[in-house]
Amino acid sequence: MNQFIEWISQPWPWYIAGPMIGLTVPALLILGNKTFGISSSLRHICAACVPAGIPFFTYNWKNEMWNLLFVLGVGIGGFLAVTFLANPESIVISEATQADLAALGITDFSDLMPSDIFSWSNLFTAKGLLFFVVGGFLVGFGTRYAGGCTSGHAIMGISNLQWPSLVATIFFMIGGFLMTLVLMEPLMKMVGF
Amino acid sequence: MKVAEKNIVIDRDENCAAPNLRSEHDKGLELLKYLILGTLFGIVFVKAEIISWFRIQEMFRLQSFHMYGVIGSAVVTGIISIQLIKRLNIKTIHGETILIQDKVFKKGQVIGGFIFGLGWAITGACPGPLFAQIGSGYSVVLVTLISALAGTWVYGKFADKLPN
Numbered sequence: 001m002n003q004f005i006e007w008i009s010q011p012w013p014w015y016i017a018g019p020m021i022g023l024t025v026p027a028l029l030i031l032g033n034k035t036f037g038i039s040s041s042l043r044h045i046c047a048a049c050v051p052a053g054i055p056f057f058t059y060n061w062k063n064e065m066w067n068l069l070f071v072l073g074v075g076i077g078g079f080l081a082v083t084f085l086a087n088p089e090s091i092v093i094s095e096a097t098q099a100d101l102a103a104l105g106i107t108d109f110s111d112l113m114p115s116d117i118f119s120w121s122n123l124f125t126a127k128g129l130l131f132f133v134v135g136g137f138l139v140g141f142g143t144r145y146a147g148g149c150t151s152g153h154a155i156m157g158i159s160n161l162q163w164p165s166l167v168a169t170i171f172f173m174i175g176g177f178l179m180t181l182v183l184m185e186p187l188m189k190m191v192g193f
Numbered sequence: 194m195k196v197a198e199k200n201i202v203i204d205r206d207e208n209c210a211a212p213n214l215r216s217e218h219d220k221g222l223e224l225l226k227y228l229i230l231g232t233l234f235g236i237v238f239v240k241a242e243i244i245s246w247f248r249i250q251e252m253f254r255l256q257s258f259h260m261y262g263v264i265g266s267a268v269v270t271g272i273i274s275i276q277l278i279k280r281l282n283i284k285t286i287h288g289e290t291i292l293i294q295d296k297v298f299k300k301g302q303v304i305g306g307f308i309f310g311l312g313w314a315i316t317g318a319c320p321g322p323l324f325a326q327i328g329s330g331y332s333v334v335l336v337t338l339i340s341a342l343a344g345t346w347v348y349g350k351f352a353d354k355l356p357n
Binding site for chain 2: 008011012013014015016017018019020021022023024025026027028029030031032033034035036037038039040041042043045046050052054055056057059060063064065066067069070071072073074075076077078079080081082085087091093094096097100101109112113114117118119120122123128130131132133134135136137138139140141142143144145146147148149150151152153154155156157158159160161162163164165167168169170171172173174175176177178179180181183184
């Protein structure tokens, strides 16, 4: 048993994780005719908490409770994974990425997230404004405007051979490449890295 | 009377991107299976390091195959699964025919998709990993989540004024 825990505590390779994520698509369909898509949970939370009479948030969100429970589960799964299946080693990042990020001012490469960015002490600073407030807003606004995120379009939509989802995924990638390769450096300098 | 009209709530939202197409409402413990499925999903997210800001940086810098392998093999698994469901006419566990709506093309998939891509690279997270990061103890990501909710709300508020 200990050996098993030790074994699954190592980082899982893509060819295990990818098919497991892909199987969520038929699992949700077969369990109850549910279409996979995670960003919709953000809309349901808005509909439940601050609908404010806006037509986009005026629907029976309780009918979509399954989606909220799914994302609650994702959070619980995150807790279980770091509590019981934690990888004892530091994350192994590609050397090229490590060099690029070190040049941008990242110093902590020990964990899944760099503490240089993701710590409460950055909350009321320009770093926090960029990485939490602006970044989060773009994710929430963009996914809803696009009608889905990586799960709803890139995985569910393309799995069902929907070309609009392929278009969306291509533009996710264009935005990501532009931010990472062009805008990230000046923005990080601007916020004090 | 106007107030009453405002409170009319549609039961089935046809614009939902991840719709619930089951004909009956899910009741009580039936919902537990979605919590369990989400939990498994969250474990995979963390164990395959998909929630890592570094992995997203590697992906957008084309310096690692990992994320492309994850998304690519997830899509291949999804395509095969949906083809099997359609060809073998597999039903839900309640005996219903499985329904999948077509995605309709809108300008939002281009503009919104691009905007989300910018945010994905900054936060290192799409909406799913946001929840997993918080659960994994990166509590400051709660702020990112609240900001993502604000972004969703602002979209909803101005949805009919945006090109689509």
